[in-house]
Amino acid sequence: MMSKLVLVLNCGSSSLKFAVIDATSGDEYLSGLAECFNLEDARIKWKLDGNKGEAALGAGAAHTEALDYIVNTILASKPELAEQLVAIGHRIVHGGEKYTKSMLVTDEVVKGIEECSSLAPLHNPAHLIGIRAAQAAFGSLPQVVVFDTAFHQTMPKTAYAYAIPQKLYRDHGIRRYGMHGTSHLFVSQEAAKALGKEVSDTNVITCHLGNGGSVAAVRNGECVDTSMGLTPLEGLVMGTRSGDLDPAVIFYLVDSLGYSLEDVHNILHKESGLLGLSEKTNDCRGIEEGHAAGDEACTLALEVFCYRLAKYVASYTVPLKRVDAIIFTGGIGENSMLIREKVLEHLAIFGYEVDADKNAAARFGNEGVITKDGTPVAMVIPTNEEFVIASDALALI
Ligand code: ADP
Numbered sequence: 001m002m003s004k005l006v007l008v009l010n011c012g013s014s015s016l017k018f019a020v021i022d023a024t025s026g027d028e029y030l031s032g033l034a035e036c037f038n039l040e041d042a043r044i045k046w047k048l049d050g051n052k053g054e055a056a057l058g059a060g061a062a063h064t065e066a067l068d069y070i071v072n073t074i075l076a077s078k079p080e081l082a083e084q085l086v087a088i089g090h091r092i093v094h095g096g097e098k099y100t101k102s103m104l105v106t107d108e109v110v111k112g113i114e115e116c117s118s119l120a121p122l123h124n125p126a127h128l129i130g131i132r133a134a135q136a137a138f139g140s141l142p143q144v145v146v147f148d149t150a151f152h153q154t155m156p157k158t159a160y161a162y163a164i165p166q167k168l169y170r171d172h173g174i175r176r177y178g179m180h181g182t183s184h185l186f187v188s189q190e191a192a193k194a195l196g197k198e199v200s201d202t203n204v205i206t207c208h209l210g211n212g213g214s215v216a217a218v219r220n221g222e223c224v225d226t227s228m229g230l231t232p233l234e235g236l237v238m239g240t241r242s243g244d245l246d247p248a249v250i251f252y253l254v255d256s257l258g259y260s261l262e263d264v265h266n267i268l269h270k271e272s273g274l275l276g277l278s279e280k281t282n283d284c285r286g287i288e289e290g291h292a293a294g295d296e297a298c299t300l301a302l303e304v305f306c307y308r309l310a311k312y313v314a315s316y317t318v319p320l321k322r323v324d325a326i327i328f329t330g331g332i333g334e335n336s337m338l339i340r341e342k343v344l345e346h347l348a349i350f351g352y353e354v355d356a357d358k359n360a361a362a363r364f365g366n367e368g369v370i371t372k373d374g375t376p377v378a379m380v381i382p383t384n385e386e387f388v389i390a391s392d393a394l395a396l397i
Contacts, residue, residue: 003085004024007087007138008090011127011129012122013126014036019032023086029048032074033045034066037061038062039060055069085138090130091146095150097153099112099153102150102392104143119231146388149181151184179232183388185388187327187381203324204327205323205327213235217316217319236309239275242272250268277304278290278295284339287302307346323376326347326376327379328380329380333380334365368380
């Protein structure tokens with residue numbers, strides 16, 4: 001039988017997530033994370049056939065050293081796995097307007113990703129380092145890139161245009177792009193299956209809620225709006241990102257309060273969201289624990305998070321007209337019954353009624369409808385971005 005194993009790489013600026021996946025069955029043979037790049041304690045953790053491993057990569061190690069370790073130590077310990085790899089699939093954060101689908105890596109595609117770097121200055125350069133390191137480590141193995149922005153390229157201009165001088169769009173590409181496209185695509189297609197409908201006749205609102213979060217309006221299988229913008233800062237309340245904000249807050253911080261632009265960048269990306277509101281943690285579990293223990297700041301964080309999310313979901317009834325289901329996914333969407341319940345309570349005007357037992361059952365990787373029979377459907381669908389990357393890679397080689 002021909003092998004269908006794909007090495008999936010997600011290179012961040014200071015970390016690299018990796019997995020070896022069967023692109024047809026979705027079976028995962030290896031998964032891991034290398035992190036703390038360029039620091040003293042750069043390290044790598046992995047799970048191979050259910051066995052966990054961990055190692056230091058050496059002070060200052062980064063992508064090249066991590067890939068070297070994956071190839072020459074982890075995969076070398078199981079040569080039959082390495083021999084079966086047919087492709088490498090890379091997650092790429094920003095494909096600008098250039099990439100509407102996954103692509104085989106060529107010199108031209110590398111150049112294209114480079115050109116989109118100004119739109120994702122932390123991510124795209126890291127992806128390019130990963131591509132080059134993978135080319136060096138795997139020689140002739142074909143490589144495929146899968147863009148986080150691609151699924152959102154079907155958005156109409158009405159949804160993606162910012163109401164600013166359009167010269168800024170024409171000359172510099174300043175518009176809304178959206179992220180988490182692979183996840184929104186995957187769960188919207190799984191939703192069609194679960195609803196027994198054709199993808200081309202399925203309208204869903206997909207809520208991807210992890211450390212970052214975004215909502216997408218998917219009409220007839222195509223994205224028509226999403227909450228992230230030029231960058232992942234726009235939209236929902238996230239773990240440490242503010243989401244929507246009056247842009248004048250930035251001028252006030254800089255002009256009146258004397259903050260530097262770098263300070264403001266850090267505040268809005270790293271100190272805001274659930275962390276900023278709770279003054280305690282960016283982690284949803286910690287927020288829920290605090291709320292249960294009577295911590296008012298955690299309750300505020302929870303309420304603002306749910307209220308903002310519900311408003312986005314409600315607003316996406318505008319482009320959809322008919323909503324077949326609301327989908328929850330990502331670490332929070334797949335696990336937090338409380339957040340799902342609160343969001344759907346805000347949406348009671350549309351008829352949503354949570355079924356407490358079903359809501360409790362759809363957790364920890366279990367898919368399922370969480371609303372009462374005879375009321376509009378909200379459901380949980382665990383996402384699987386690695387699988388999308390692996391199957392796109394297989395389809396392109
Ligand atoms: P990332 O965006 O980094 O991939 P995840 O999708 O793993 O993140 O989501 C991380 C979030 O999921 C965290 O806020 C975490 O608290 C939350 N989460 C994970 N498990 C639970 C749970 N059982 N209950 C509530 N929240 C959870």
